[in-house]
Amino acid sequence: MLIRIKGARVLDPPHMDAKKDIIIKDHLIHAIVDPEYVDPEYKDADPDTRIPDTHIIDAAGKILVPGLIDIHVHLREPGQEYKETIETGLAAAARGGFTAVCCMPNTNPVNDNSQVTRFIIQRGREIGLSRVYPVGAITQGLKGETLAEIHDMKQAGIVAVTDDGKPVENSNLMRRALEYCRGLNIPVFVHAEDTSLADGGSMNEGPFSTFWGIKGIPNAAESIMVVRDIALSELTGAPVHFCHISTKESVEAIRQAKKRGVKITCETAPHYFTLIDEDVKEYDTHFKMNPPLRSKEDRQAVIEGLSEGTIDLIASDHAPHSVVEKDVEFDRAAFGIVGLETSLSLALKLVHDGNLTLTELIHKMAKQPANLLGINNDIKEGNRADLTLIDPDHEYVIDPSAFKSKSRNTPFAGMKVKGNAFLTMVNGKVIYQRDGKDLQDTI
Amino acid sequence: MRFEKKDILDIESLEPWEISMILDTAQGMKEISERPVKKVPTLRGKTIVLFFQEPSTRTKLSFDTAAKRLSADTHSISAGTSSIVKGETLIDTAKNLEAMKPDVIVLRHPSSGAPHLIAKRVKASVINAGDGIHAHPSQALLDMMSVREKKGRIAGLKISIIGDISHSRVARSDITGFSKMGAMVSICAPRTMIPKGIEKLGCTVSPNMEACIEGSDVVMMLRIQKERQGSILFPTEREYSTLFGLNRDRLKLAQKDVLVMHPGPMNRGVEISSDVADSDCSIILEQVTNGVALRMALFYLVAGGSRHADSH
Ligand SMILES: [Zn+2]
Numbered sequence: 154m155l156i157r158i159k160g161a162r163v164l165d166p167p168h169m170d171a172k173k174d175i176i177i178k179d180h181l182i183h184a185i186v187d188p189e190y191v192d193p194e195y196k197d198a199d200p201d202t203r204i205p206d207t208h209i210i211d212a213a214g215k216i217l218v219p220g221l222i223d224i225h226v227h228l229r230e231p232g233q234e235y236k237e238t239i240e241t242g243l244a245a246a247a248r249g250g251f252t253a254v255c256c257m258p259n260t261n262p263v264n265d266n267s268q269v270t271r272f273i274i275q276r277g278r279e280i281g282l283s284r285v286y287p288v289g290a291i292t293q294g295l296k297g298e299t300l301a302e303i304h305d306m307k308q309a310g311i312v313a314v315t316d317d318g319k320p321v322e323n324s325n326l327m328r329r330a331l332e333y334c335r336g337l338n339i340p341v342f343v344h345a346e347d348t349s350l351a352d353g354g355s356m357n358e359g360p361f362s363t364f365w366g367i368k369g370i371p372n373a374a375e376s377i378m379v380v381r382d383i384a385l386s387e388l389t390g391a392p393v394h395f396c397h398i399s400t401k402e403s404v405e406a407i408r409q410a411k412k413r414g415v416k417i418t419c420e421t422a423p424h425y426f427t428l429i430d431e432d433v434k435e436y437d438t439h440f441k442m443n444p445p446l447r448s449k450e451d452r453q454a455v456i457e458g459l460s461e462g463t464i465d466l467i468a469s470d471h472a473p474h475s476v477v478e479k480d481v482e483f484d485r486a487a488f489g490i491v492g493l494e495t496s497l498s499l500a501l502k503l504v505h506d507g508n509l510t511l512t513e514l515i516h517k518m519a520k521q522p523a524n525l526l527g528i529n530n531d532i533k534e535g536n537r538a539d540l541t542l543i544d545p546d547h548e549y550v551i552d553p554s555a556f557k558s559k560s561r562n563t564p565f566a567g568m569k570v571k572g573n574a575f576l577t578m579v580n581g582k583v584i585y586q587r588d589g590k591d592l593q594d595t596i
Numbered sequence: 597m598r599f600e601k602k603d604i605l606d607i608e609s610l611e612p613w614e615i616s617m618i619l620d621t622a623q624g625m626k627e628i629s630e631r632p633v634k635k636v637p638t639l640r641g642k643t644i645v646l647f648f649q650e651p652s653t654r655t656k657l658s659f660d661t662a663a664k665r666l667s668a669d670t671h672s673i674s675a676g677t678s679s680i681v682k683g684e685t686l687i688d689t690a691k692n693l694e695a696m697k698p699d700v701i702v703l704r705h706p707s708s709g710a711p712h713l714i715a716k717r718v719k720a721s722v723i724n725a726g727d728g729i730h731a732h733p734s735q736a737l738l739d740m741m742s743v744r745e746k747k748g749r750i751a752g753l754k755i756s757i758i759g760d761i762s763h764s765r766v767a768r769s770d771i772t773g774f775s776k777m778g779a780m781v782s783i784c785a786p787r788t789m790i791p792k793g794i795e796k797l798g799c800t801v802s803p804n805m806e807a808c809i810e811g812s813d814v815v816m817m818l819r820i821q822k823e824r825q826g827s828i829l830f831p832t833e834r835e836y837s838t839l840f841g842l843n844r845d846r847l848k849l850a851q852k853d854v855l856v857m858h859p860g861p862m863n864r865g866v867e868i869s870s871d872v873a874d875s876d877c878s879i880i881l882e883q884v885t886n887g888v889a890l891r892m893a894l895f896y897l898v899a900g901g902s903r904h905a906d907s908h
């Protein structure tokens with residue numbers, strides 16, 4: 154059977170932006186045709202059922218883009234299945250419009266060996282929703298002491314390495330990790346934090362941390378490590394990708410380094426361009442994440458970094474936690490918020506507000522992530538059909554009770570937003586359709 | 597106007613008229629403590645739980661005494677006896693307490709915002725007896741009461757606060773309270789102990805102790821915690837005392853009728869010299885006396901006063 158996505162604006166920067174129909178056959182993009190195109194074989198058939206063996210997806214008013222990829226997601230399995238499982242996390246990804254996610258290695262056991270990597274890949278295949286690309290640990294047990302078996306994990310299927318959640322404190326070890334990974338041609342994702350400067354803080358250091366009596370985390374806790382790892386990238390010639398950039402100093406350091414030609418990329422998360430420390434509600438732990446929500450000036454710098462291209466891509470840092478970790482004293486609460494099911498809507502606000510063009514947004518949520526991981530997600534005949542259909546005009550209120558994720562720790566509950574995923578397709582199969590009650594019947 | 601607040605969580609959430617009403621009520625309560633029989637039946641049949649998750653002798657004793665003078669029944673739970681140490685969450689413990697139908701829960705807790713967290717979950721009134729480095733409203737209120745009693749007013753006075761502002765909930769509440777009531781507050785400390793944006797609470801930061809004290813009507817010294825000595829905040833008590841200790845010479849820079857205050861317990865010879873602590877300008881012991889009256893007023897207003905007249 155064929156699937157024909159009909160009437161969408163097909164946007165695949167830089168090579169396509171046109172009204173086209175996409176015909177999918179056997180997991181692949183079979184043909185990209187003009188909307189009027191009629192397969193000669195069926196030209197005499199009844200106009201309503203003109204192509205008898207084709208499922209038509211009416212995509213008028215929607216935008217069809219290469220499958221969105223979220224490269225920074227915590228799926229919690231193995232080990233913390235009460236927060237999220239690979240299955241619920243991938244269902245959340247599908248609902249958020251993501252055809253693939255990269256999952257961080259801070260599970261229990263840690264993904265620092267090929268067995269855990271294989272387990273995750275195996276579960277992902279069995280579930281059959283969004284694709285999962287595991288990210289392995291840089292160091293054994295995320296302890297920052299000795300290198301993990303990165304080659305072995307790469308053989309098993311990891312796409313990058315990181316000690317995310319923690320920095321690699323030891324500069325010499327970080328240097329060697331970069332050199333080693335350069336030799337293996339595997340990207341290194343950096344969680345930039347000087348933990349001695351962060352000093353056990355729980356929110357951005359500034360007037361609001363003083364007001365609430367919450368220990369603060371200064372901007373420099375992030376930027377000092379960004380600057381260090383820029384230096385190490387220059388020393389080793391290895392590329393570095395910075396996760397969840399939140400401060401104006403980091404953006405500026407990355408901007409300058411890129412001008413010098415240093416091989417670095419970076420991401421930010423929707424909360425850093427949406428919220429600031431002033432928004433932290435009275436000891437509401439749904440506003441606690443690491444790095445913390447920063448000042449108004451930092452948010453502005455992040456938005457500018459996105460629009461000028463210093464910040465290459467957007468990733469959610471989806472970090473599910475249960476009420477056990479969140480319904481507690483602020484300083485004792487776990488860091489992190491869920492993001493897969495709000496990321497696209499929050500990012501579309503950048504477009505509605507004129508801070509990014511839609512093309513730039515798709516670049517940051519689909520193309521750049523694919524480039525970083527070495528995946529080809531172009532909308533091209535013969536490529537696998539991983540596609541996201543965006544409804545840019547759909548207005549709704551964020552309702553955590555509708556989340557597919559097992560966890561509900563979001564500061565965005567009740568926020569009015571515009572635009573979200575209408576349909577998500579992986580390997581030619583519709584894995585999510587908004588309001589899609591008849592999904593099971595038709596596909 | 598009627599006092600309607602269910603909880604006393606911080607000074608920030610109190611209006612100036614509410615602060616005045618608390619101070620007026622406390623002034624009335626003070627008389628009870630001077631009677632031969634220091635007890636009135638006002639809160640007979642009411643239950644007050646003292647839930648202290650941090651060691652405290654003085655504040656707890658003050659709250660306990662206040663409750664007993666109003667004939668309330670008191671129960672104490674502390675870090676050692678509570679099941680929190682066995683892994684129960686704060687909210688679970690609070691809900692368990694709630695099941696015993698207390699009228700007031702007095703909470704001291706090492707985490708900022710802990711009283712705010714439980715106040716939303718329990719019907720009982722919650723009085724914050726100190727949360728992390730955030731607030732210590734009853735201490736600030738008794739400080740304001742003591743100053744107003746001696747000076748007849750708060751508005752227009754110059755108040756100096758010297759010591760570890762960063763880690764002091766007393767300092768935050770005093771800065772907020774005194775500035776709210778119209779005083780001019782200036783603070784002074786090693787720069788390692790002045791948190792970012794503290795001016796927004798309503799104070800100015802003085803460059804040195806002399807500038808801070810000059811012309812002050814009130815000098816409030818904060819306890820310097822011995823365990824911070826030799827940490828990265830200051831090198832030695834000796835050097836701290838040289839730069840930030842209150843002695844006779846420095847006190848001469850203040851107004852002649854200056855009041856010297858300290859929330860206790862004092863480190864004599866460190867932040868305050870013995871002769872100043874024991875001098876006529878010191879009202880440190882009056883602060884303790886007023887503390888009981890002030891806490892009686894808080895109990896009365898949240899559990900026995902006009903707030904409950906209608907609901908029962
Ligand atoms: Zn991280």
